[in-house]
Amino acid sequence: MDFNKNDIEYYLLTKEYNSLTKEELAFVSDTIVSEAEYNSLRQLLLVMEEAPVEELLEPNPQIKEDLVIDFEKARWQKGAAAASTAKVIPLKEERKHKKNGLFWLSIAASLALLIGLYMSKDSFFNSSDNQMAQLEQKVVKETKTPKLEVEKQEETAVPFEDSNELEAAIVEEKTNTASQSSPIITQRNELMTNKDNKIAAGQTPTIEDADVLLEEDDLAEETITIGSANGKRDNYSLDQELSNDASNTFSSAEVVVADKILEKELALVAVDGEVSQDKNSKLTTSVKESVSLKGDKELIDLLYTAL
Amino acid sequence: MKLAKQAYSTYTDEQLMDEVVKGNSRAFTELYERYSKPMLNYFYKMLWQDKLKAEDFMQELFTKIIQKPHLFNSKLRFKTWIFSIANNMCKNEYRKQEVRKDSNNDLHDNMAINDGSDNQIKKVDESLFNDRLKEELKELSVSHREVFILRFKQGLSLKEIAEVLDVSEGTVKSRVFYTLKKLSASLKEFNPITVSLLLLLGIS
Numbered sequence: 001m002d003f004n005k006n007d008i009e010y011y012l013l014t015k016e017y018n019s020l021t022k023e024e025l026a027f028v029s030d031t032i033v034s035e036a037e038y039n040s041l042r043q044l045l046l047v048m049e050e051a052p053v054e055e056l057l058e059p060n061p062q063i064k065e066d067l068v069i070d071f072e073k074a075r076w077q078k079g080a081a082a083a084s085t086a087k088v089i090p091l092k093e094e095r096k097h098k099k100n101g102l103f104w105l106s107i108a109a110s111l112a113l114l115i116g117l118y119m120s121k122d123s124f125f126n127s128s129d130n131q132m133a134q135l136e137q138k139v140v141k142e143t144k145t146p147k148l149e150v151e152k153q154e155e156t157a158v159p160f161e162d163s164n165e166l167e168a169a170i171v172e173e174k175t176n177t178a179s180q181s182s183p184i185i186t187q188r189n190e191l192m193t194n195k196d197n198k199i200a201a202g203q204t205p206t207i208e209d210a211d212v213l214l215e216e217d218d219l220a221e222e223t224i225t226i227g228s229a230n231g232k233r234d235n236y237s238l239d240q241e242l243s244n245d246a247s248n249t250f251s252s253a254e255v256v257v258a259d260k261i262l263e264k265e266l267a268l269v270a271v272d273g274e275v276s277q278d279k280n281s282k283l284t285t286s287v288k289e290s291v292s293l294k295g296d297k298e299l300i301d302l303l304y305t306a307l
Numbered sequence: 308m309k310l311a312k313q314a315y316s317t318y319t320d321e322q323l324m325d326e327v328v329k330g331n332s333r334a335f336t337e338l339y340e341r342y343s344k345p346m347l348n349y350f351y352k353m354l355w356q357d358k359l360k361a362e363d364f365m366q367e368l369f370t371k372i373i374q375k376p377h378l379f380n381s382k383l384r385f386k387t388w389i390f391s392i393a394n395n396m397c398k399n400e401y402r403k404q405e406v407r408k409d410s411n412n413d414l415h416d417n418m419a420i421n422d423g424s425d426n427q428i429k430k431v432d433e434s435l436f437n438d439r440l441k442e443e444l445k446e447l448s449v450s451h452r453e454v455f456i457l458r459f460k461q462g463l464s465l466k467e468i469a470e471v472l473d474v475s476e477g478t479v480k481s482r483v484f485y486t487l488k489k490l491s492a493s494l495k496e497f498n499p500i501t502v503s504l505l506l507l508l509g510i511s
Contacts, residue, residue: 002462008484031484041484044491048459051436057351057358059343063366067339068332071373075330 008032012042013049117304320385328376338385339369345461346393352456353397356441364400368393387470390463394453394471401449436494443493447486454482455490 003010008031011024017038020028032038315323315337326334346368350361371392372379379388444452450472457463457471458479465483469476 007465031480037488040491040495041487044487044494047436047494048440051440054437056344056348057361059347059365060362063362063369064336064339064343067366067369067373068336070370071332071335074373075332078330 009045012038012045016042321381324376324379324385325381327372328379335373338372342389343369346389349390349393349456349461350397352444352460353394353453354400355445360400364393364396368396383470384467386463387467390457390461390467391471391473394457397453398449439494440490443490446493447489451482451486451489454479455486458483 003013008028011020011028015024017035028038032041315326315333318326318334318337320338320341323334323338327338343365347361347365350364351358354360354364368389372389379385444455447455453472454468457468458465463471465476465479468479472479
């Protein structure tokens with residue numbers, strides 16, 4: 001028996017009661033109340049110490065062999081069980097985990113979607129508004145640009161911006177060509193100058209003058225129709241017309257010129273019509289787009305309120 | 308092989324038990340070597356010096372360790388754990404014997420008488436004191452007997468006994484000294500002088 005100084009047995013076996021120090025006596029006194037008791041316990045422990053040591057029993061070696069076999073069996077069974085459970089139980093657990101994972105993933109995704117929608121709501125609708133505004137601007141531009149193109153075409157085709165200028169130019173050209181090329185026109189010019197002189201002198205014009213006046217009115221009407229038609233006329237065609245006029249009589253030439261001008265004006269009107277048709281189609285498409293965007297916006301509003 | 312055996316001999320009981328949990332049979336063999344003899348003798352002393360019963364109990368104890376090694380708490384000491392299992396097995400056996408005693412008209416007493424009488428005849432010369440002590444121990448209650456055996460036969464400290472029996476250290480201390488006082492009173496004639504005289508006279 002091994003005892004240390006923290007055990008009363010140590011003092012009982014090593015010291016007599018009288019040889020105990022004050023500290024040791026105080027320690028022993030917690031359990032042993034008297035010297036007689038101390039001595040009787042000391043005698044017992046000394047006898048137990050001095051008594052012949054009992055022979056310890058030796059275990060049967062067969063027990064060890066049996067136990068080792070049992071251990072191997074148990075290990076094999078545990079291994080098999082572990083293998084089987086590893087195949088079956090984790091699958092169930094995995095499913096559970098998967099379910100949980102999907103559940104939480106779906107919640108996270110829906111939350112993210114909601115937050116995203118909430119955060120981008122204003123910017124999204126602003127962007128759609130911007131798109132709308134851009135489209136509107138585009139529409140306005142498109143409505144403006146064809147006009148500009150037409151104007152440009154007009155500028156390139158006719159250097160005269162004003163219809164009055166054009167009128168004056170035509171009249172001037174007519175007079176020039178008539179004076180230069182046709183004797184009838186020269187005669188007419190002479191008559192006209194005579195008439196003008198007579199008017200200036202306060203005299204009444206004659207019948208010949210009246211014819212001249214009638215022709216002058218026709219020319220005025222012709223120029224008015226040209227100005228109101230707002231059409232295109234190039235110098236080449238005008239020269240051609242005037243040259244044709246020169247080859248015919250004065251009145252018939254003017255009629256032919258007026259017809260041709262009318263035809264060209266009709267052609268111009270047709271061109272304008274085509275341009276306007278293009279414009280209309282573009283406008284309708286843009287309006288359709290804006291309408292569809294508005295519809296989308298309404299749908300998004302509905303979705304947001306539903307969420 | 309020899310190296311492995313030497314390595315396991317340096318392991319603590321707790322380390323060996325961890326290996327047993329992992330399924331290491333060599334670790335189990337090492338633990339068996341360390342504790343088979345003390346446990347057999349503990350059962351022998353606790354269970355009426357019946358060697359066959361002690362062997363059966365010892366085998367059953369190690370079988371329990373094989374089957375449920377995970378029940379070992381590595382925070383505790385293996386020594387106290389295995390003694391606590393053995394002590395519980397003994398208590399269960401006492402209960403069984405109590406039932407049999409009531410039904411079979413004092414079987415336990417007959418067993419004790421037979422075993423004690425044989426020992427007295429055989430070993431009267433060698434260990435008169437031990438025989439008397441055994442007899443006196445049988446008279447003690449289970450709680451005092453187990454404390455006495457654990458303290459003076461198995462060499463456990465008061466703290467370890469407290470862990471094994473799951474009681475306070477103060478309770479163990481009071482039980483130890485109660486048993487000592489009772490034995491000293493009953494074995495009064497066996498003081499060192501008396502024993503020496505008996506040995507000199509050749510009576511024992």
